[in-house]
Amino acid sequence: MYRDHNNSELNISSLNKKVTLSGWVQKIRDKGFIIWVDLRDRYGITQLVFDSERTSKEIMEQARELGREFVIQVEGQVLERESKNKNISTGDIEVLVEKLSVLNESETPPFTIEDKTDGGEDLRMKYRYLDIRRNPVKNKLIFRSKVSMAVRNYLSQQDFVEVETPYLIKSTPEGARDFVVPSRMNAGQFYALPQSPQTFKQLLMVGGLDKYFQIVKCFRDEDLRADRQPEFTQIDCEMTFVEQEDILNTFEGLTRHLLKEINGIDVKEFPRMTYDEAMKTYGNDKPDIRFGMKFGELNAAAQHKEFKVFNEAELIVGIAVPGAASYSRKEIDKLIDWVKRPQVGAKGMVYVKYNVDGSLKSSVDKFYDEADLKTWAEQTDAHPGDLICILSGDAHTTRGQLSALRMELGNRLGLRKPHEFAPLWVIDFPLLEWDEETQRYHAMHHPFTSPKAGQIELLDKDPGAVKANAYDLVLNGNEIGGGSIRIHDQKTQALMFDYLGFTKEEAEAQFGFLMKAFTFGAPPHGGIAFGLDRLVAILGGQESIRDFIAFPKNNSGRDIMIDAPAPIDEEQLKELDLKLRH
Amino acid sequence: MYRDHNNSELNISSLNKKVTLSGWVQKIRDKGFIIWVDLRDRYGITQLVFDSERTSKEIMEQARELGREFVIQVEGQVLERESKNKNISTGDIEVLVEKLSVLNESETPPFTIEDKTDGGEDLRMKYRYLDIRRNPVKNKLIFRSKVSMAVRNYLSQQDFVEVETPYLIKSTPEGARDFVVPSRMNAGQFYALPQSPQTFKQLLMVGGLDKYFQIVKCFRDEDLRADRQPEFTQIDCEMTFVEQEDILNTFEGLTRHLLKEINGIDVKEFPRMTYDEAMKTYGNDKPDIRFGMKFGELNAAAQHKEFKVFNEAELIVGIAVPGAASYSRKEIDKLIDWVKRPQVGAKGMVYVKYNVDGSLKSSVDKFYDEADLKTWAEQTDAHPGDLICILSGDAHTTRGQLSALRMELGNRLGLRKPHEFAPLWVIDFPLLEWDEETQRYHAMHHPFTSPKAGQIELLDKDPGAVKANAYDLVLNGNEIGGGSIRIHDQKTQALMFDYLGFTKEEAEAQFGFLMKAFTFGAPPHGGIAFGLDRLVAILGGQESIRDFIAFPKNNSGRDIMIDAPAPIDEEQLKELDLKLRH
The missing domain is CATH 3.30.930.10 (Bira Bifunctional Protein; Domain 2)
Structure with a gap:
């Protein structure tokens, strides 16, 4: 039998028990007279101790030859730890090793098997079985x-x-x-x-x-x-x-x-919500309703002046970004650049700062007076301190663009809380x-x-x-x-x-x-x-x-761990009555 | 709402309730003044009643137009039945129909939707969805x-x-x-x-x-x-x-x-059981141990006389078939024919009748005396009344043949009881x-x-x-x-x-x-x-x-219901860089 306990089971109630454990070497701390090894399996970590006063010289030497990710089996006695670790279930005890067997050695892994790893995406995919050893993936x-x-x-x-x-x-x-x-x-x-x-x-x-x-x-x-x-x-x-x-x-x-x-x-x-309502209110048939920034349509409120861009648009629509009236000119320019990226595709963005003091300042002050802007603020449900972002153009496209902006701002402002569910x-x-x-x-x-x-x-x-x-x-x-x-x-x-x-x-x-x-x-x-x-x-x-996903494919549909897809034998093709064109 | 109960739920405790049911027309009995319809769904059957004294003429007429497998919805009242059916959960009641809607009509199914159907294998596969309506498949x-x-x-x-x-x-x-x-x-x-x-x-x-x-x-x-x-x-x-x-x-x-x-x-x-033991005792690495007929090896007991077939065989092996000593010559000949079928492949079969009176009679009496046969009976653990069937030849093949015979006889003698588990x-x-x-x-x-x-x-x-x-x-x-x-x-x-x-x-x-x-x-x-x-x-x-299996394939790997596999477009082949050889 390879083990009688897994590496999360032993605790203060197990004191003095003789136990057999198996697992991977997670960490080794060699202080000369004393060596600690963290033994890991799916369930947890148990601290092993090798102590030159109590452990035979032979086993001390064996312990010194261990490396990270070696698979070992130990027999030993459960003892109370001096410095306890409250973060793990076995943190009160350690096992004084009396017998050590190396079940399998390990080459140095291509990345560290830790919660935070130094491995890049491709390397982690190629050695997916090692990535799975890490807690976040497992x-x-x-x-x-x-x-x-x-x-x-x-x-x-x-x-x-x-x-x-x-x-x-x-x-x-x-x-x-x-x-x-x-x-x-x-x-x-x-x-x-x-x-x-x-x-x-x-x-x-x-x-x-x-x-x-x-x-x-x-x-x-x-x-x-x-x-x-x-x-x-x-x-x-x-x-x-x-x-x-x-x-x-x-x-x-x-x-x-x-x-x-x-x-x-x-x-x-x-x-x-009906599809029509979702499109009208969020520009999107799968709206994230964890946050507001609902669409305000501004055609009636904005098509009575000389601003050609708005007058020619099928739809003028805005959202009020909470607390963003304080954005600097540079920050707003960056936002405009963002909506103009090819992935979003807007031609430009009109904005209105609804300042904390209640005053309103827009990028189209040439055409619109404060009363106009006030109406826009009402339509977009803006409050003092908000920034109103307005896009215009054909209805379908503009809604999609403003929805993208809304989601981006939702992310930036931390409004899309991962553990809140709507x-x-x-x-x-x-x-x-x-x-x-x-x-x-x-x-x-x-x-x-x-x-x-x-x-x-x-x-x-x-x-x-x-x-x-x-x-x-x-x-x-x-x-x-x-x-x-x-x-x-x-x-x-x-x-x-x-x-x-x-x-x-x-x-x-x-x-x-x-x-x-x-x-x-x-x-x-x-x-x-x-x-x-x-x-x-x-x-x-x-x-x-x-x-x-345990074994995902990359963006070219390849499993880079097993290297699939792959060519097959001519014989196999023949049996299938097929040949390649090239 | 299509129903408020399924067709197994109503019973005597539901009396006088107004209910809505949906399901398939399983059976119609039209007695002129009164019509009974069995309404079926996955869960069971509820009897509907249309009664010219209590049901409107219009609904009576509607009921007369129903056919088997029509999908209907009814509203009505739960009443106690006169002649109860103890075999079904709803057998104490019937539903007097007050409203009837045909949700979908049905052509006459290609086979009867009953526990015992008149449909052949191919027809049932082609219309698998109808076969699934039958209790045994469902x-x-x-x-x-x-x-x-x-x-x-x-x-x-x-x-x-x-x-x-x-x-x-x-x-x-x-x-x-x-x-x-x-x-x-x-x-x-x-x-x-x-x-x-x-x-x-x-x-x-x-x-x-x-x-x-x-x-x-x-x-x-x-x-x-x-x-x-x-x-x-x-x-x-x-x-x-x-x-x-x-x-x-x-x-x-x-x-x-x-x-x-x-x-x-x-x-x-x-x-x-080890693989070797299974092969030696049952001629098979997956023996059915619900019954005996263990192999008795007879080389030592049978290779000292002039019977060339046995003397040249690598293995002589027999089983005792319980109660089969009474088999007629004709029955035994049929058994010999069975082992000689190409699927089994034996060249012949030697047999010994161990009669109820203790006497022994074999097909090789020319070569062996009663003492020999007695030994064979001991080796095969035969008792008075049994028939000993003996095959010989090269060890591997002979074991396989005798195993096939053993399984066949196990089936014939009812020793392979489906609800006994070994x-x-x-x-x-x-x-x-x-x-x-x-x-x-x-x-x-x-x-x-x-x-x-x-x-x-x-x-x-x-x-x-x-x-x-x-x-x-x-x-x-x-x-x-x-x-x-x-x-x-x-x-x-x-x-x-x-x-x-x-x-x-x-x-x-x-x-x-x-x-x-x-x-x-x-x-x-x-x-x-x-x-x-x-x-x-x-x-x-x-x-x-x-x-x-819900949708199995036939012996040519075809799904005959959806007719797959099937040719694909040339366009699809091109995209895959493939062409057919023929």
Whole structure:
């Protein structure tokens, strides 16, 4: 037996016990007569002591040959420490070593295995197994496991059945790009890896399973942005005989349970906001409502003077930045530079200082008098001491730019507190969105989403105005879940494919099985899917998902630890009836 | 709201309540003045009643237009039934319908949605979503979910952390054939889907995670036999600072917990048997020990007469079939035909009838006298009334043939009771096995398995004799789990790759990351993986895994419901830098 205790278990009640421990050498302090070694495992650290008065010369010598990250096993006696360490559970004791075995040696690690490491991102990825030894990474993986278990336990108690849907499915050109898997037994044909189990979960509802969930890997072959992975994990859910209200209540329950169980936080009923309202008030369909700076629209209040920029704008919109009236000219210039960066893309920014003394001073004093500025302050809910930042231009673009500025200022002003949680339902999403590239409407959520009752006629007249039974759950400015009530009759589904530009043949080839299923008594149903990676990161108070994934890929989709993807044998290609073009 | 109760909830305590129910029309009995409809959902059946005295003419007419599998919603009042049905939870009541809405109609299903259906295998696969409506299939999926949850809860309580390892990894020519995934961002390169997360779980142990598990999909591109799927699910586990004994105890604990929690059965300590003993006694490394018919070796007792077949055989081995002495000549001939089928491959079978009166009669009376036969009876532990079946030939083949016969007779005689559970550890597997095709030794488990202490020297002299720290968990004649203590030092791992015929370059290219990891303080570790599909089927008292999988593939690896795999667009191929050879 390698150990009878782990390295967090021994304490003052274990005094004089003979124990066997195993672990890694974290730290060695050699004072000549006495050597202390911190022994580490997943659970904690136990201090070992080698003392020339009580330890044999042989073992003292052995101890001197230890290095960092050596794996050792010791037998010894638990003694009370002289100088106690209140920060760790074993801090009152140490183990006087009577027997020492080196189970494995270690080369010097490429970076320090400490909470704060000197290792850069690439090095830590290449030696991910060493990075996982560090508490911050290890704890995130354990945290993720805990969240997953809490999700499963909650949903199981609510009668949800976890069903594993297949990974080798069929490619559909709709939506993002699929990863495909060539079939050897069916040469020239391909499976696709699921972007989500969408159709399968709907078929489970047709199959009467009533309440389904699955924590499942999904795959998208997209050009990777920072913090997006080609494989990611969804909490995928679907329910039968439900309306939107039932789904919102059920998954508000799940989210509230997680915030309570994982974060110890009680959250009241989640506010709800329509998509239109979210766009108007925050310029964004996933607003962070932990802080204000709501949009104030200034068209009426600003388009009566000679300022051409405003007069020609579709939208003039501002936010009041709390306490920023004291910004220096230089600071404000920097802010203007920030909104002009290509990532944001504003042409300029008008500002109004609402000074603490109540006076108002703007960058457009040439055109507007104090009464005007006062009205603007009212519209943006500004108070003395605030800085009003105003952007203008076409409505959609300007809202996006001001939203980016709002989030940036939220970060800078420390208003986005990682351990404060503000969930929000955004509802009534549009059914369709216009795609400039293909010059046609696309499904905003996916082609299985149902339009609001009575709005299907609008599809011909004003497609962009049709609202869907679709909803997102937003947490701290991140979309953590999204779903919809689905179409469940064959005719509406066929109509929808038609509107989305599928020919009858395409719709049949790709989704014929689903439409066929709808002819055999498909019940009303709907669902939601949560992004687990993101959810876990936010519950953990972090913005980046990467450290909550055991073995993430880099921005080129590579696993640099195992060096994948990689070329395969010509023989393998032949078996798959494939060859490379180059 | 579509319902305020599901179809199993109403009972005598609900009398006179106004309720809203939704579900599928299971059955309609129209007696003219009165119509009964069985309303079904996942949870049960509620009887609806339409009664011309109490129900409006309009609703009566509506009811007459219902068909099987229509999805309906009703409002009505709970009344006591005249003729009660004790078989269902709602059997005391019925609901007098006051309002009826058809939520969706249904075409006539291609097979009956009943516990016993008239649908053939192919039809049921094509319309899997309808098959899932049937209790036997639905209940198996719910059962699987329950087993998975029990596994997760048990392991979590034992400090195991569930970690999701990646699905897009690297192809290795070792072992079974990989499914590969062409990379678009890294043109000409491929990911592979994991056959198991083996190397990743070992890296998690190197990373100090101590106890890992994952319920995870794995993929093997093998020619499919009946009841084998290209994608299957593993309960994958790994532990650090453990010896074989620790692993056996931990997972005996898990299995015992499942048998208790899922089947309500207490099982004592699991017996253990070496691989050699299992082969000698049952001709099989996964013996079903729910019944006897142990092998009796008869070389000494049968090679002293003129019977050439026996005298030339490497092994003569028999089993005593209980109560089969009464078999007619015809029945015995059929048995002989059975062992001569190509799937078994025996050349013939010698038999001895040990009659109830104690007399002995054999098919080789020409060569052997009653004293000989008596000895054989002793060696095979036969009793009066038994039939002794004897095969001979080369040892390995003959054992396999007799094992097949033993299992067949176990089935025929009803000795393999589905709800009796006999777990068994088979230990001390050989490290290597000879492969006739490639004329070399292969790793019997996998190349990461450690040889028994002190046996590594044997590798040169007698590779086939080296035993491994490898074990299988056998349940009712099926291997439900298998694992090993791993190699954890770089030198031994390199040596092993060398023995297995890897060049240094190949070993480095494929497993360099693992061997590198071993140089940074890799701890002793080991693990096990269970086949969840098989485990669930056996706990459910079934031999076939297919109905425990929501959407299985057929024997050509096709999903005939969605019709996958399928050709993909030329455009997609181009993006992947691929073309078809044909």
